[in-house]
Amino acid sequence: MAFFRSHVLVCVDPECLARGAHDVIDALQDELVDQGLIDEIQVLETSRIGGCEDGPEMIVYPEGVHYVGFNADDVPFIVEEHFLKGRIVEKFREMPKVVVDEELGPLRPKEVRIVLKNCGYIDPTNIEDYLAVDGYQALGKALFEMTPEQVIEEVKNSGLRGRGGAGFPAGRKWDLTRQVNDFPKYMVCNADEGDPGAFMNRRVLEGDPHSVLEGMIIGAYAVGASYGYVYCRAEYPIAVETFNIAIAQAREFGFLGENILGTDFSFDLEVRVGAGAFVCGEETALIASIMGLRGEPSPRPPFPSVKGVWGKPTNNNNVETYSNVPQIILKGAPWYASMGTERSKGTKTFAVGGNVKKPGLIEVPMGITLREIIFDVAGGMHEGRHFKAVQTGGPMGGCLTEQHLDLPLDYEALTQAGSMMGSGGLVIMDETSCMVDIARFFMDFTQAESCGKCTPCRVGTRRLLELLQKICEGFGEDGDIEKLEELCEEITKNSLCGLGQGAPNPVVSTLKHFRHEYEAHIYEKRCPSKVCRPLIRFEITDPACTGCTVCARNCPVEAISGERRQLHHIDQETCIRCGICVQVCNFNAITVE
Amino acid sequence: MTAPSTERDIPALVRAAIEKHGAKRDALIPILSEVNLALGYIPGEAFKEVRKQLHDPTEGVFVAESQLHALASFYDMLATKPRGEHVIKFCENAPCHVVGGKAVWDTLREKLSLKNGETTPDGKWTLVTTSCIGLCSVGPVVLVDEDLYGNVTPEQIGDILGRYE
Ligand SMILES: Cc1cc2nc3c(=O)[nH]c(=O)nc-3n(C[C@H](O)[C@H](O)[C@H](O)COP(=O)(O)O)c2cc1C
Ligand code: SF4
Ligand code: SF4
Ligand code: SF4
Numbered sequence: 031m032a033f034f035r036s037h038v039l040v041c042v043d044p045e046c047l048a049r050g051a052h053d054v055i056d057a058l059q060d061e062l063v064d065q066g067l068i069d070e071i072q073v074l075e076t077s078r079i080g081g082c083e084d085g086p087e088m089i090v091y092p093e094g095v096h097y098v099g100f101n102a103d104d105v106p107f108i109v110e111e112h113f114l115k116g117r118i119v120e121k122f123r124e125m126p127k128v129v130v131d132e133e134l135g136p137l138r139p140k141e142v143r144i145v146l147k148n149c150g151y152i153d154p155t156n157i158e159d160y161l162a163v164d165g166y167q168a169l170g171k172a173l174f175e176m177t178p179e180q181v182i183e184e185v186k187n188s189g190l191r192g193r194g195g196a197g198f199p200a201g202r203k204w205d206l207t208r209q210v211n212d213f214p215k216y217m218v219c220n221a222d223e224g225d226p227g228a229f230m231n232r233r234v235l236e237g238d239p240h241s242v243l244e245g246m247i248i249g250a251y252a253v254g255a256s257y258g259y260v261y262c263r264a265e266y267p268i269a270v271e272t273f274n275i276a277i278a279q280a281r282e283f284g285f286l287g288e289n290i291l292g293t294d295f296s297f298d299l300e301v302r303v304g305a306g307a308f309v310c311g312e313e314t315a316l317i318a319s320i321m322g323l324r325g326e327p328s329p330r331p332p333f334p335s336v337k338g339v340w341g342k343p344t345n346n347n348n349v350e351t352y353s354n355v356p357q358i359i360l361k362g363a364p365w366y367a368s369m370g371t372e373r374s375k376g377t378k379t380f381a382v383g384g385n386v387k388k389p390g391l392i393e394v395p396m397g398i399t400l401r402e403i404i405f406d407v408a409g410g411m412h413e414g415r416h417f418k419a420v421q422t423g424g425p426m427g428g429c430l431t432e433q434h435l436d437l438p439l440d441y442e443a444l445t446q447a448g449s450m451m452g453s454g455g456l457v458i459m460d461e462t463s464c465m466v467d468i469a470r471f472f473m474d475f476t477q478a479e480s481c482g483k484c485t486p487c488r489v490g491t492r493r494l495l496e497l498l499q500k501i502c503e504g505f506g507e508d509g510d511i512e513k514l515e516e517l518c519e520e521i522t523k524n525s526l527c528g529l530g531q532g533a534p535n536p537v538v539s540t541l542k543h544f545r546h547e548y549e550a551h552i553y554e555k556r557c558p559s560k561v562c563r564p565l566i567r568f569e570i571t572d573p574a575c576t577g578c579t580v581c582a583r584n585c586p587v588e589a590i591s592g593e594r595r596q597l598h599h600i601d602q603e604t605c606i607r608c609g610i611c612v613q614v615c616n617f618n619a620i621t622v623e
Numbered sequence: 624m625t626a627p628s629t630e631r632d633i634p635a636l637v638r639a640a641i642e643k644h645g646a647k648r649d650a651l652i653p654i655l656s657e658v659n660l661a662l663g664y665i666p667g668e669a670f671k672e673v674r675k676q677l678h679d680p681t682e683g684v685f686v687a688e689s690q691l692h693a694l695a696s697f698y699d700m701l702a703t704k705p706r707g708e709h710v711i712k713f714c715e716n717a718p719c720h721v722v723g724g725k726a727v728w729d730t731l732r733e734k735l736s737l738k739n740g741e742t743t744p745d746g747k748w749t750l751v752t753t754s755c756i757g758l759c760s761v762g763p764v765v766l767v768d769e770d771l772y773g774n775v776t777p778e779q780i781g782d783i784l785g786r787y788e
């Protein structure tokens with residue numbers, strides 16, 4: 031038998047044939063004969079290998095390189111490059127479904143961009159681009175025209191509050207750190223952004239690192255710090271790389287290091303990369319991690335402003351908090367304070383995810399309503415679907431419903447509604463999401479991320495999770511809801527840090543707004559949203575099924591049987607309830623009960 | 624990519640990592656991460672080597688091996704077990720979950736016959752969940768080694784895995 035070192039699979043489905051797949055095959059054969067490769071490389075016909083939009087398509091094995099959009103005339107070139115020289119022809123290579131920048135398109139309705147204004151418009155790896163948009167002018171103004179006290183006063187008057195979750199006024203925090211008479215002092219930038227669904231900080235670090243850096247340097251001048259750390263999660267390698275480039279360039283231009291801009295103010299900093307622990311976003315844990323320890327939270331007080339990194343006064347702010355600072359210094363506090371609500375000024379970035387038409391990153395003025403965000407900024411719900419709930423504040427936040435859609439968003443309003451601002455992740459859900467399942471999901475997360483230092487959080491979250499799992503699996507019993515409620519109260523009251531204190535929020539809020547869903551799971555053994563697998567079954571219905579066999583061929587566990595053009599049948603014992611059959615059936619013949 | 628065990632020179636690797644990050648207490652996490660990145664996990668020998676090489680009486684840095692293990696057990700990314708040739712990371716967080724992540728996750732587990740954290744007997748695949756990688760707007764997200772796949776559907780899993788055959 032001949033041994034082929036390579037196989038070329040060419041698609042001969044109608045679409046590809048229409049685009050000249052046969053000519054491609056002929057050209058391939060000819061060229062392989064000409065090059066003396068015909069005994070080493072085998073050409074095979076196949077079907078459906080790609081997206082069908084950009085045929086002809088072929089895949090070369092063993093490398094698995096997928097070529098699209100070429101024609102017979104390109105074949106000699108491809109053969110020479112790929113098979114003789116061993117080089118992949120990038121021009122025709124079908125990029126794996128790599129992520130495109132759907133996050134940040136042009137300005138959407140109702141958006142106001144301050145933090146994101148440069149993202150996507152300047153080259154983040156070139157400091158001159160930043161300088162061209164007034165970059166580092168605020169630093170100059172602060173150093174030459176303002177005393178540290180005046181800088182703090184300006185930030186205070188702007189009303190800027192911490193964007194990392196709790197919303198502590200930034201100017202007041204700077205003042206606290208400044209007041210402590212103990213040196214050296216440190217600046218920390220919290221770039222740990224661990225909330226699932228939140229990626230605003232990543233985007234700023236990747237798209238406009240100098241704005242964060244400039245804010246930090248101005249802050250260092252204000253509080254009297256001489257060294258700083260940017261603590262970035264390891265899941266953001268590009269952010270780390272971009273930020274390190276920014277630091278190097280800022281040093282070169284004299285914005286960092288000894289005697290900044292010729293003054294006697296000196297400040298430098300470094301990036302620290304995390305190693306995958308959500309709780310390290312909590313500031314005392316983060317500080318422990320910077321010092322090379324396990325990132326376990328410790329009780330506050332003492333606050334980092336008094337005792338932080340290496341036991342010294344440390345000012346910690348979130349990425350977004352810092353990146354607001356340069357513009358506040360340049361344009362003045364009244365400009366910033368003119369946006370927002372009574373108690374929450376300026377803008378806030380949100381990462382909108384879940385079941386909306388246009389997910390992605392947005393920046394809107396404080397005081398906007400959820401309705402405006404979902405329907406005006408994020409394009410609304412998908413066709414035929416309805417808004418059901420939105421989770422704000424990440425895994426320690428809560429679910430809000432229809433009744434909250436017209437609430438003007440600020441820190442206090444969200445807390446009063448039983449959720450929180452958090453870092454700014456918004457997960458929007460339609461009727462296809464089961465709220466018990468979502469609560470279980472968040473609990474799965476917090477339980478896994480609990481550092482284990484204190485018992486209410488460690489044991490309590492595990493018990494909550496077990497109860498929720500039991501309910502989702504159809505084993506819920508009378509009394510479970512009350513047990514959940516008791517546990518939630520206990521965990522919130524007795525946990526040391528914000529993770530434990532906030533962990534029950536998703537359960538509390540879904541219980542409050544969707545109690546009937548819990549009851550349906552427990553008493554009727556039914557998942558109203560048809561999500562919880564043990565509580566649903568897939569069934570093929572009679573007149574609708576044409577017997578096309580598509581479902582049977584796609585079922586991963588061969589649970590579907592039936593003759594061509596005959597009604598098909600699902601074996602419930604084998605079925606793993608993956609839902610693939612529903613998606614592939616063109617006749618809507620498969621129902622979920 | 625995991626280096627074949629015959630080629631790896633752990634003492635040299637550790638030396639390079641210490642040189643890069645400094646022989647200080649607060650460099651322990653970066654040093655361990657560096658080893659983890661190079662080998663795919665931190666073998667027992669590497670812990671010993673870090674302790675040995677950092678044991679420098681003049682600098683006054685002392686670390687016990689138990690301290691190093693305590694760090695590795697705390698931080699999810701520091702692995703102490705060998706990983707498969709390809710590591711598949713699946714984002715199993717709510718934003719990806721509500722846009723179809725659940726079906727993708729089920730299909731992945733079925734196809735590979737693996738549970739979270741397991742490696743296939745032939746050492747080819749390791750399946751783990753990851754924390755949100757911030758690409759939720761194109762979820763569900765699957766990461767195979769360094770390759771990112773967004774908007775993944777269950778039907779695509781076969782194709783995606785096929786690329787690494
Ligand atoms: C479990 C937990 C996780 C946190 N994660 C983050 C985070 O990823 N980013 C962040 O800026 N703050 C996070 N925080 C809040 C920080 O502790 C701290 O309040 C914040 O960094 C202060 O900065 P700000 O005043 O600028 O908001 C977290 C808090 C808790 C309890
Ligand atoms: S509340 Fe949870 S995460 Fe926070 S310190 Fe206690 S155990 Fe750790
Ligand atoms: S795909 Fe639909 S129509 Fe075709 S056999 Fe299956 S159930 Fe019947
Ligand atoms: S739900 Fe999945 S396992 Fe069950 S029959 Fe359909 S395709 Fe097969």
Ligand code: FES
Pocket residue numbers: 041042043044045046077078079080081082083085087
């Ligand atoms: S038409 Fe050829 S791959 Fe789809």
Ligand code: FES
Pocket residue numbers: 226227228714715716717718719720755756757758759762763764
């Ligand atoms: S939740 Fe999956 S990438 Fe963010």
